[in-house]
Amino acid sequence: MxxxxxxxxxxxxKTYKRKKGFVGSIQTLFTKEYITVNAVDGVSFGxxxxxxxxxxxxNGAGKSTTxxxxxxxxxxxSGVIEVCGLIPTKDRKRNLMHIGVVFxxxxxxxxxxxxxxxxxxxxxxxxxxxxxxxxNIALFAELLDIDEFINTPVRLLSLGQRMxxxxxxxxxxxxxxxxxxxxxxxxxxxxxxxxRQFIKEINIERKTTVILTTHDxxxxxxxxxxxxxxxxxxxIYDGSIDEIRRRFGTESTLLIEFKEPPDQLEVDGxxxxxxxxxxxxxxxxxxxxxxxxxxxxxxxxxxxxDLTIEDISLDGIIRxxxxxxxxxxxxx
Amino acid sequence: xxxxxxxxxxxxxxxxxxxxxxxxxxxxxxHILILQLGNLGLIxxxxxxxxxxxxxxxxxxxxxxxxxxLSHGLFTLFLPEIYWGLSNYIVRGEFDRFLxxxxxxxxxxxxxxxxxxxxxxxxxxxxxxxxxxKSLGLNWTFINLLILLVVVFSGLLIELSAYLATSSVAFxxxxxxxxNFITFQFHEQYILYPVSIYGKPIQYFxxxxxxxxxxNFYPSAYFLNKPSNLLFHPYFAYLTPIVALISxxxxxxxxxxxxxxxxxxxx
Ligand SMILES: Nc1ncnc2c1ncn2[C@@H]1O[C@H](COP(=O)(O)OP(=O)(O)OP(=O)(O)O)[C@@H](O)[C@H]1O
Ligand SMILES: [Mg+2]
Numbered sequence: 001m002x003x004x005x006x007x008x009x010x011x012x013x014k015t016y017k018r019k020k021g022f023v024g025s026i027q028t029l030f031t032k033e034y035i036t037v038n039a040v041d042g043v044s045f046g047x048x049x050x051x052x053x054x055x056x057x058x059n060g061a062g063k064s065t066t067x068x069x070x071x072x073x074x075x076x077x078s079g080v081i082e083v084c085g086l087i088p089t090k091d092r093k094r095n096l097m098h099i100g101v102v103f104x105x106x107x108x109x110x111x112x113x114x115x116x117x118x119x120x121x122x123x124x125x126x127x128x129x130x131x132x133x134x135x136n137i138a139l140f141a142e143l144l145d146i147d148e149f150i151n152t153p154v155r156l157l158s159l160g161q162r163m164x165x166x167x168x169x170x171x172x173x174x175x176x177x178x179x180x181x182x183x184x185x186x187x188x189x190x191x192x193x194x195x196r197q198f199i200k201e202i203n204i205e206r207k208t209t210v211i212l213t214t215h216d217x218x219x220x221x222x223x224x225x226x227x228x229x230x231x232x233x234x235x236i237y238d239g240s241i242d243e244i245r246r247r248f249g250t251e252s253t254l255l256i257e258f259k260e261p262p263d264q265l266e267v268d269g270x271x272x273x274x275x276x277x278x279x280x281x282x283x284x285x286x287x288x289x290x291x292x293x294x295x296x297x298x299x300x301x302x303x304x305x306d307l308t309i310e311d312i313s314l315d316g317i318i319r320x321x322x323x324x325x326x327x328x329x330x331x332x
Numbered sequence: 333x334x335x336x337x338x339x340x341x342x343x344x345x346x347x348x349x350x351x352x353x354x355x356x357x358x359x360x361x362x363h364i365l366i367l368q369l370g371n372l373g374l375i376x377x378x379x380x381x382x383x384x385x386x387x388x389x390x391x392x393x394x395x396x397x398x399x400x401x402l403s404h405g406l407f408t409l410f411l412p413e414i415y416w417g418l419s420n421y422i423v424r425g426e427f428d429r430f431l432x433x434x435x436x437x438x439x440x441x442x443x444x445x446x447x448x449x450x451x452x453x454x455x456x457x458x459x460x461x462x463x464x465x466k467s468l469g470l471n472w473t474f475i476n477l478l479i480l481l482v483v484v485f486s487g488l489l490i491e492l493s494a495y496l497a498t499s500s501v502a503f504x505x506x507x508x509x510x511x512n513f514i515t516f517q518f519h520e521q522y523i524l525y526p527v528s529i530y531g532k533p534i535q536y537f538x539x540x541x542x543x544x545x546x547x548n549f550y551p552s553a554y555f556l557n558k559p560s561n562l563l564f565h566p567y568f569a570y571l572t573p574i575v576a577l578i579s580x581x582x583x584x585x586x587x588x589x590x591x592x593x594x595x596x597x598x599x
Pocket of ligand 2: 181
């Protein structure tokens, strides 16, 4: 079942040249000088129930802007957004009842209140039944260890604690859809891993649909079955991670250790060779040569001690995709 | 019902959070009490030397001051976010959070914080009103107390509306704290004295543009039975609640349009 539908979505920001001081701000009120930024520039996609989507792209690509429109903070300049059949800005409250939102950059908890009291307030606001509330708090205590700091005022929490608090808060009312905008920013590996496990668990147990933006592609590899890459407000890739690997990630590296350092290394079909003493790294394109071709060629000429094959990392692939996007742009 | 219950839940928690700064609170009690009584003393001095004020007695001016403090005390206690918070939240993009909960965003904003020293303003208001009562020999009937209650709440609504409207300007342009501050000056200084002593432009301004005169000046004509001091029309003595509702309507409209225009921030 499709839970999110976006068609031809545009968001243009008008930034007025804001002038300083009182007189300046009065002037801005009446001048029409502004710059426009097409933050989201004709985006269309559909998302099915229970998917975990990785929404990635370079800084300023338009990820947060898309999420702000999905949550009803921003009005689209044009286009259609439907979330479970609702229009987020028009049916704001009803839409919010069945979504959860985390903006990693900025907490939505009450700054001066202990975490538990923020949860209490949310229980009232979302009218969460007592039993569900208690079960959820117990679950979050178990999976996120929030009970360690639940009585601390939010302003005193560390970044990792606060993030766990924010994620727990976003799920108190059992939302159908969870938007996570950089939920792992600035976190250590342990907390990161814990949050990933948690998201996975919630997704499996509750069929919660998750949209995740992040600059840490290991988040995406750990969680997502589908990835959308956006750049300059346009979706430039939408598909599975396997597919993107097949299409862009055909470059592999062969790492070889020789018995004795060869004077010179020549391999047919290598894209790039680096030789340092007894170690060499050889880049090749898997579409044109198989690893075993290459290995038998090398082993025939030089005495090999050890070898490993490294696939290009997802980071590398995405970087290639971004650059290709730039290429297209400069051509067009 | 839902909102009333929620309001008190918020209030209780805010109170608890504020109690952490208890020393601050106790200091502010003395500070404000002294400030307000000082203000009153100043009026006493000014009263005699100021030709235009001759028609007004000390008790009558004290009444104006006290009435303003009652509604202003409630404003400071319950609604400080409108004045101190809103425009900053908008400019910094922190306003996002008020749009992310399934309740009215104005409600969320209001319940986001309280300032305890409002209680001191309110109490000084009562003390000063009591001084006025003694000085004028006023007789508080039950009906008049009821009307006082309505007037105080209307005054609260007028003040809320004024700052809601001026703070909402930040939805369109850069932070206009200055605008808030100017509005505040009118509220803090100008209506300490009978509006009739000012020139026509200011009278118009305080009656029709930002109707602060309805907080204390016009209703006092009713309580003090002083129709001779009315401006524009004698019925204005009774119009405070209606003016309050209209002001709120206008301010709420501006606020709503502001939310439509809200752009958040890039980071
Ligand atoms: N409130 C705003 N006013 C003006 N321009 C904005 C505003 N919000 C975003 N932008 C611009 O729109 C573009 C997209 O911003 P957005 O925040 O959506 O990027 P992002 O993909 O989330 O980037 P990041 O990875 O850095 O968070 C940027 O060029 C940004 O400068
Ligand atoms: Mg972002």
